[in-house]
Structure formats: structure tokens, C-alpha cells
Amino acid sequence: xxxxxxxxxxxxxxxxxxxxxxxxxxxxxxxxxxxxxxxxxxxxxxxxxxxxxxxxxxxxxxxxxxxxxxxxxxxxxxxxxxxxxxxxxxxxxxxxxxxxxxxxxxxxxxxxxxxxxxxxxxxxxxxxxxxxxxxxxxxxxxxxxxxxxxxxxxxxxxxxxxxxxxxxxxxxxxxxxxxxxxxxxxxxxxxxx
Ligand code: HEC
Ligand code: HEC
Numbered sequence: 006x007x008x009x010x011x012x013x014x015x016x017x018x019x020x021x022x023x024x025x026x027x028x029x030x031x032x033x034x035x036x037x038x039x040x041x042x043x044x045x046x047x048x049x050x051x052x053x054x055x056x057x058x059x060x061x062x063x064x065x066x067x068x069x070x071x072x073x074x075x076x077x078x079x080x081x082x083x084x085x086x087x088x089x090x091x092x093x094x095x096x097x098x099x100x101x102x103x104x105x106x107x108x109x110x111x112x113x114x115x116x117x118x119x120x121x122x123x124x125x126x127x128x129x130x131x132x133x134x135x136x137x138x139x140x141x142x143x144x145x146x147x148x149x150x151x152x153x154x155x156x157x158x159x160x161x162x163x164x165x166x167x168x169x170x171x172x173x174x175x176x177x178x179x180x181x182x183x184x185x186x187x188x189x190x191x192x193x194x195x196x197x198x
């Protein structure tokens with residue numbers, strides 16, 4: 006009923022209208038089966054297999070679910086993920102998010118912590134492992150992925166109250182440097198299977 010008019014208001018007023026917390030409880034074992042549709046790009050354990058896809062193993066469950074809902078309802082768009090998410094049920098989204106979130110991640114920083122980008126570390130950590138609930142890890146994501154997302158936030162293609170304002174004033178050079186910092190971290194994902 007109410008669903009019909011929400012897309013018109015979408016994005017700005019109700020960013021992420023279908024909320025991750027409204028989903029059914031996710032079952033990681035059922036999610037492992039769903040992940041067979043994701044593995045060519047994200048790996049079965051969430052370690053990405055292609056440079057434009059992010060590592061998703063060990064990301065917060067509610068973050069993963071929120072992104073899949075956003076791809077499904079069109080508030081986040083990507084030629085591959087929009088297609089993938091369009092056919093997913095609420096249960097499949099909950100299950101696959103539980104599966105990928107259940108992995109343990111570790112990050113190894115080879116640079117000096119003191120050089121970490123100041124404006125990012127309070128949430129994303131110096132090594133790109135998030136310090137705040139619901140914030141995604143950036144550790145070891147490719148610089149192409151990180152830069153694409155920062156440009157999407159800057160240009161309004163992807164919206165988030167915090168990240169949209171943080172990226173407004175970033176130059177392309179800033180974005181390159183920030184992406185390089187987090188991309189240089191080595192990420193390990195402990196398989197959960
Ligand atoms: C054909 C390759 C491909 C397949 C298959 C695929 N993905 Fe993706 N996925 C991508 C790419 C590329 C992106 C980055 C999109 C962007 O740049 O916004 C992405 C982004 C994501 C994100 C956002 C992560 C973040 O850090 O914001 C999630 C969550 C995700 N995919 C989950 C899945 C799940 C779950 C499946 C299986 C049901 C799946 N994907 C299947 C390529 C794929
Ligand atoms: C106050 C906390 C906070 C700060 C500070 C912050 N971020 Fe974020 N960041 C977030 C949140 C929350 C998200 C998830 C946005 C969403 O849900 O779409 C995010 C998402 C991202 C993403 C997308 C990740 C993905 O997997 O798709 C990138 C890239 C990113 N931030 C980079 C940065 C950089 C670079 C800085 C410093 C210039 C920064 N962030 C500062 C909270 C923060």
C-alpha cells in the first residue's frame with residue numbers, strides 16, 4: 006500500500022526506506038547457498054575475485070543487508086548489483102548478509118599509523134577495520150572501488166548523511182590518496198566453511 010509512493014520521496018527523505026532491521030532473522034547456513042550466486046565476484050568467503058567488486062566478508066550484517074536493499078530499491082545503482090539484488094527476497098538478503106558477516110577479518114598495515122587520513126580514522130580505523138557499529142571496512146578494498154564510491158557520494162549517485170557531506174569537498178587527488186591508503190592494507194578473511 007504505502008510502498009507505492011515511497012519511491013517518489015525516496016533517497017532524500019527516507020534514505021533506505023526498507024530498513025535492514027525490518028528483515029527476518031538471517032540464517033548463515035542458508036546464506037551460504039545463496040552465496041553460490043555471489044562467489045564469482047565476491048568469493049564464497051567474501052574475498053573479492055574481481056577488482057571492481059568489494060571484499061564483503063566480515064562486514065557488519067546490517068550494513069550488507071542495507072546495501073542489498075538499496076540495490077534492490079534503486080537508491081544505490083550498479084549494472085551488476087542492481088540485477089543481482091532485483092531477484093532477492095527479504096529472506097535471501099537476510100541469510101546471505103548473515104553468511105558474509107560471520108567471517109573473521111584481520112588487517113595488516115604496512116605504513117605508519119600516524120600518516121593515516123585524519124578525517125576517516127574515527128570511523129574506519131587507521132587500518133580500515135571499522136571502529137563504529139554499522140560502518141563498513143575499507144581495508145584492502147581496491148583503490149578503484151574506494152575511489153568509485155567516494156566519487157559516487159560526492160556526485161550524489163550514492164547518498165549517505167555522513168559520507169555525502171564528507172566527500173563534497175574532496176578533489177580527485179584527495180580521493181586518489183585516500184583510496185591508496187586503505188587499498189595498501191592487507192586484508193585476510195578467515196573462511197567460515
Ligand atoms: C557479476 C559480479 C557480481 C556478482 C555475481 C555479485 N556482485 Fe555484489 N558487487 C559487485 C560489484 C562490481 C560491486 C560494487 C558496486 C559499486 O561499485 O557500487 C558489488 C557490491 C556489492 C555490495 C556492496 C558492498 C559494499 O561494501 O558497499 C554488496 C553487499 C554485495 N555486492 C553483495 C552481493 C551478494 C550478496 C551477491 C550474491 C547474491 C553479489 N553481491 C553478487 C559485483 C557482483
Ligand atoms: C562519522 C563516521 C565516518 C567518517 C568520519 C568517515 N566515514 Fe566513510 N562511511 C561511514 C559510513 C556510516 C559508511 C556507510 C555508508 C552507507 O551506508 O552507504 C561509510 C562508507 C564509506 C565508503 C564506502 C564503502 C563501501 O564498502 O562501499 C567509503 C569508500 C568511505 N566511507 C570512505 C571514507 C573516507 C575516505 C573517509 C575520510 C575522508 C571517511 N569515509 C570518513 C562513516 C564514516
